[in-house]
Amino acid sequence: MRALTIVEPSHAELRDIEVPTPAADEALLEVGMVGFCGGDLNAYRGTFPLQLYPTVLGHEIGATIIEKGSDVPDTFQVGGNVTVSPYYTGCGGGNCKSCKNGRPNACLDNQTMGVRRPGAMTRYVTIKHGDIYATKSLSHKELALVEPLTVGFHAVDRGRVTESDFVGVFGTGIVGIGAVTGAAARGAKVIAIDISDTKLEVAKKCGATHTINSMKVDLHETLQEITGGLGPDVMIEAVGLPVTFQAAVEEVSFTGRVVYIGYAKQPVEYETRHFVQKELDVLGSRNCNSAIDFPKVIEVLESGSFPVDDVVSRIVPLEDSAQALSDWNDDPGAVTKIMVDLSQETV
Numbered sequence: 001m002r003a004l005t006i007v008e009p010s011h012a013e014l015r016d017i018e019v020p021t022p023a024a025d026e027a028l029l030e031v032g033m034v035g036f037c038g039g040d041l042n043a044y045r046g047t048f049p050l051q052l053y054p055t056v057l058g059h060e061i062g063a064t065i066i067e068k069g070s071d072v073p074d075t076f077q078v079g080g081n082v083t084v085s086p087y088y089t090g091c092g093g094g095n096c097k098s099c100k101n102g103r104p105n106a107c108l109d110n111q112t113m114g115v116r117r118p119g120a121m122t123r124y125v126t127i128k129h130g131d132i133y134a135t136k137s138l139s140h141k142e143l144a145l146v147e148p149l150t151v152g153f154h155a156v157d158r159g160r161v162t163e164s165d166f167v168g169v170f171g172t173g174i175v176g177i178g179a180v181t182g183a184a185a186r187g188a189k190v191i192a193i194d195i196s197d198t199k200l201e202v203a204k205k206c207g208a209t210h211t212i213n214s215m216k217v218d219l220h221e222t223l224q225e226i227t228g229g230l231g232p233d234v235m236i237e238a239v240g241l242p243v244t245f246q247a248a249v250e251e252v253s254f255t256g257r258v259v260y261i262g263y264a265k266q267p268v269e270y271e272t273r274h275f276v277q278k279e280l281d282v283l284g285s286r287n288c289n290s291a292i293d294f295p296k297v298i299e300v301l302e303s304g305s306f307p308v309d310d311v312v313s314r315i316v317p318l319e320d321s322a323q324a325l326s327d328w329n330d331d332p333g334a335v336t337k338i339m340v341d342l343s344q345e346t347v
Contacts, residue, residue, distance in 0.1 A: 009046025062140030152178020
């Protein structure tokens with residue numbers, strides 16, 4: 001069967017791999033839809049420090065169980081649609097400081113599918129049942145949105161967002177949309193910030209109460225106006241640019257919380273007085289806490305309130321996936337989410 005493989009920076013191609021056989025604690029999944037991740041784009045560009053080459057891409061998964069190992073519980077049924085938590089604790093679970101502290105998403109030897117171990121951009125994969133999340137109603141397309149949305153939900157949790165907060169979110173790509181949706185689900189007043197009016201309109205449909213196109217209006221003045229001169233209680237950065245890293249610290253309220261999801265590609269310079277004078281909490285947010293965030297996102301998607309069709313920019317067959325990745329690299333601002341449809345792939 002064919003698999004989209006990132007061979008080296010700027011080079012992705014389809015390669016033949018073997019159909020896997022499930023172990024006793026695994027299910028064999030027939031993959032229907034896989035989303036491209038921002039990490040895939042950075043892998044293509046050679047700017048993602050954790051990426052191994054060559055590797056089969058893909059960890060945003062919508063699939064169907066077609067075979068079960070003998071130890072897979074009856075809660076997982078052949079024919080059922082599922083998604084997958086793609087994170088693996090390479091330390092063995094509980095052996096590194098992060099895992100001991102109950103935060104395996106930041107495992108010292110985290111091995112995410114498509115990054116440090118083979119991904120799911122192919123027709124069949126085997127997955128341990130503990131990493132599978134089942135649903136009775138969601139399509140492969142909807143299920144392939146779960147993992148990227150959980151990343152934003154986790155950032156909301158890291159920021160301790162409450163219904164009394166103003167929450168500013170830099171970036172309305174799929175991870176930023178997850179943060180908008182997660183904060184709105186907690187009743188917060190969400191301010192989506194981007195330079196694309198189209199993406200900001202989608203953010204409104206996901207629960208943003210205010211939107212700011214920072215290319216058209218003064219960011220500081222607008223945030224002050226919205227928040228009564230206090231600044232947002234929480235700022236979530238989901239872009240990965242030095243200017244947005246800086247602005248998050250500058251614009252957040254006194255005693256506010258700043259949450260960084262993005263990776264800045266260059267060093268970031270700060271006026272450190274902001275940290276001290278405001279007594280800020282500055283927090284990193286990596287991946288998600290699967291056991292908490294996957295069920296929350298699935299619940300939101302099952303409610304039917306999430307604008308799936310507005311978020312998915314483009315769907316391509318596996319045959320065109322390498323070209324789609326190249327096109328995204330050339331015009332990233334035009335894309336919220338590209339998905340690869342594997343339903344017509346034959347072995």
